[in-house]
Structure formats: structure tokens, C-alpha cells
Amino acid sequence: MKIEIEENQFIEFDERARLFFYGPNQKVAHELVRSLKRFANKKALNDLEELVYGENGIEIYRENQRLNAKNIDFYFLQDNLSLYQEVSFDKKSLMTDFLSVLTENVAVTQELEAVKNHLLKIELLFNDEFRQVSNNISSNLTALSFGDLLKNHLFLSYAAENHDFPLEMMDANEFVDEYLALLSKKLEHQPKESWIILVNPTSFLMTEKIQDLLEGLSVLTEKTGLLKTLVISQNALDLVYCREDIPSTVVLTDENCQMPDFDHFRKSIENHYPTTFTATDDALIENFYEIVSNIGSKSRVAGKSYQNMLLLKVLNVILGFETPEFSCNFDELSELERLYLNS
Numbered sequence: 001m002k003i004e005i006e007e008n009q010f011i012e013f014d015e016r017a018r019l020f021f022y023g024p025n026q027k028v029a030h031e032l033v034r035s036l037k038r039f040a041n042k043k044a045l046n047d048l049e050e051l052v053y054g055e056n057g058i059e060i061y062r063e064n065q066r067l068n069a070k071n072i073d074f075y076f077l078q079d080n081l082s083l084y085q086e087v088s089f090d091k092k093s094l095m096t097d098f099l100s101v102l103t104e105n106v107a108v109t110q111e112l113e114a115v116k117n118h119l120l121k122i123e124l125l126f127n128d129e130f131r132q133v134s135n136n137i138s139s140n141l142t143a144l145s146f147g148d149l150l151k152n153h154l155f156l157s158y159a160a161e162n163h164d165f166p167l168e169m170m171d172a173n174e175f176v177d178e179y180l181a182l183l184s185k186k187l188e189h190q191p192k193e194s195w196i197i198l199v200n201p202t203s204f205l206m207t208e209k210i211q212d213l214l215e216g217l218s219v220l221t222e223k224t225g226l227l228k229t230l231v232i233s234q235n236a237l238d239l240v241y242c243r244e245d246i247p248s249t250v251v252l253t254d255e256n257c258q259m260p261d262f263d264h265f266r267k268s269i270e271n272h273y274p275t276t277f278t279a280t281d282d283a284l285i286e287n288f289y290e291i292v293s294n295i296g297s298k299s300r301v302a303g304k305s306y307q308n309m310l311l312l313k314v315l316n317v318i319l320g321f322e323t324p325e326f327s328c329n330f331d332e333l334s335e336l337e338r339l340y341l342n343s
Contacts, residue, residue: 253296
């Protein structure tokens with residue numbers, strides 16, 4: 001897959017159901033989010049935007065076939081407001097889609113018709129009273145439509161701690177379950193390829209809720225086959241990762257690098273490691289995500305274990321990056337490891 005971030009400049013990666021974009025190059029991360037947002041806008045570029053992206057507009061390719069934004073729904077989660085808007089009665093929100101479907105609900109339609117009949121009875125009572133003062137004045141009550149009901153008579157609240165709170169008073173962490181349920185309903189009622197773009201989620205969600213959100217999205221992906229999730233963050237999220245996450249990780253540096261499948265990944269590390277590499281698969285995965293945001297970085301690295309410093313240098317060597325200055329406890333290193341880090 002290729003996503004254009006400026007005219008004829010692309011981020012390229014193998015498409016997977018879930019992708020992590022981590023690393024020190026925040027300029028590229030910003031450009032990636034910017035391109036996705038503008039592409040999701042589904043409108044022609046203005047003159048200034050054409051200077052950035054060219055006359056052909058933003059180009060995204062899947063296996064050399066250009067994608068049409070009209071065939072994809074995009075959902076950006078980047079702060080409290082973006083999550084709140086999806087669960088509130090906001091224009092084009094997941095909640096609005098869910099409520100709109102209720103026009104097809106037989107029970108709702110019957111009750112709304114009953115309300116209309118009651119309004120007609122009230123109108124007749126009003127007119128009976130008007131006859132006491134005038135033979136010329138009469139009343140006409142406006143019929144209540146489903147749209148009127150939602151627009152003028154609907155107020156959403158959130159029940160917590162034995163109280164009902166306005167939705168806008170709640171923290172984004174409270175809405176993760178509702179967001180997943182509404183998204184599931186949307187995909188069920190309107191099956192369409194959908195991309196979830198999760199940007200720096202630690203700025204507005206707790207680690208536990210991020211894990212819940214990603215697990216819920218994975219379930220929906222397996223269930224529908226319609227969902228793609230892109231996580232874009234400078235620092236790796238504190239999650240429980242597995243072997244399949246390694247090739248789903250793209251490191252954003254001066255040169256963007258997608259990790260290979262896990263077996264190839266481990267074999268490459270073993271071949272370049274200064275001593276016999278004995279870490280378990282689980283330990284390797286955990287250590288990798290502890291240093292992934294430092295790969296290709298030119299900034300001094302500190303606060304890492306000596307094993308992680310060795311792993312960082314090995315990966316930088318494999319990927320062709322220079323290893324920045326670092327600090328670690330050399331007393332814990334073997335002679336070969338010390339020589340390797342100082343080389």
C-alpha cells in the first residue's frame with residue numbers, strides 16, 4: 001500500500017488489518033495524518049492544497065490500484081472530543097447513524113403514529129375552546145416527525161455512580177464500549193470498508209482502555225472483514241504484543257521501515273548479535289517495543305537496560321542507521337558486548 005504525503009512522496013508498507021506507526025520522525029507522522037484527513041474529506045483540493053499534493057489530488061494505492069475515498073469510511077480518534085462526538089447526537093456521528101436506523105423500527109413507528117393521533121385530539125380540544133371566543137380562529141398543531149423528535153426532543157445522558165450526567169461531562173475512557181457497539185451496528189447495517197485512525201491515544205485514553213479498544217476492533221475486523229486500524233504514535237503503546245504485531249509495525253525514521261515476519265526478524269537479530277542470542281520470543285517482543293521509538297533516532301538514549309541497548313544497536317545496524325550516544329551499566333556487559341556497543 002502507498003499513501004501520498006506530498007506530491008510524489010509516499011509512505012509504502014504491506015497492508016495488514018492493524019498497523020502500528022511508531023518512531024522518532026514526527027514530521028512524517030504529522031504528514032501521514034494530514035493526508036489521511038484530507039483524503040477522508042472526499043472533496044476536490046483547493047489551489048493551495050494542490051501545491052502540496054499536485055493536481056491529481058492525494059493518491060492512495062492498494063496493489064497499484066488507486067483507492068476512491070467515497071468507498072471508504074474514516075474515523076479519526078485523536079482526543080476526548082473526537083470520541084465524544086461519535087457517541088453523541090452530532091452530525092454524521094456513529095450515534096446519529098444508529099438513531100437514524102430506528103426509522104425502520106416497527107415499534108417506534110407505531111408509537112410515533114400514536115403520538116400524532118394524540119396531537120390531533122389535542123388540536124380538536126383546542127378548537128372546541130376557541131369557538132367560545134371566535135368563529136374565525138382555529139389552531140393547527142404541527143405533526144411530529146421522527147426528525148423533529150431527534151432534533152428537538154432528544155437529550156442523551158450517561159448513567160454513572162447512581163447519577164445521570166450529560167455526555168459532554170464524561171471522560172473519553174467512559175465511551176470505549178459504546179464506541180465499539182455503535183461501530184459494530186454501523187458495519188452491520190451499512191457494510192463498507194472502514195479505517196480507524198488512532199493518533200497518540202495515550203494523550204486521552206488510559207492504557208487499559210487502549211487495549212480494550214484495540215481488542216474490540218480486532219474482533220470486529222475478524223467478524224466483518226471490513227475494518228482497518230492504523231495506530232500512529234511517537235512512543236510505542238504499553239500493550240501486550242504478539243508475534244503477529246512485529247510485521248504490523250512500521251518504524252518512522254528518515255527512512256521508514258516495516259518489520260518483517262517474526263521468524264525472519266528473530267533470525268536477523270541472531271545473525272548480528274555479538275554473543276549467542278538467548279532471549280525467548282516473548283522477551284524479544286517485549287524488548288523490541290521498549291526501544292522501537294528509538295530506532296533511527298539521533299537523540300541520546302538513556303534509561304534502557306543493557307539488553308535493550310544491545311538490541312537497539314543490532315537493529316540500527318541491520319537497518320543501516322547510526323547508533324546515537326547512550327548510557328548504560330557497562331558492568332553488566334560481557335567483553336564482547338562491551339566491544340560491540342563501543343564499535
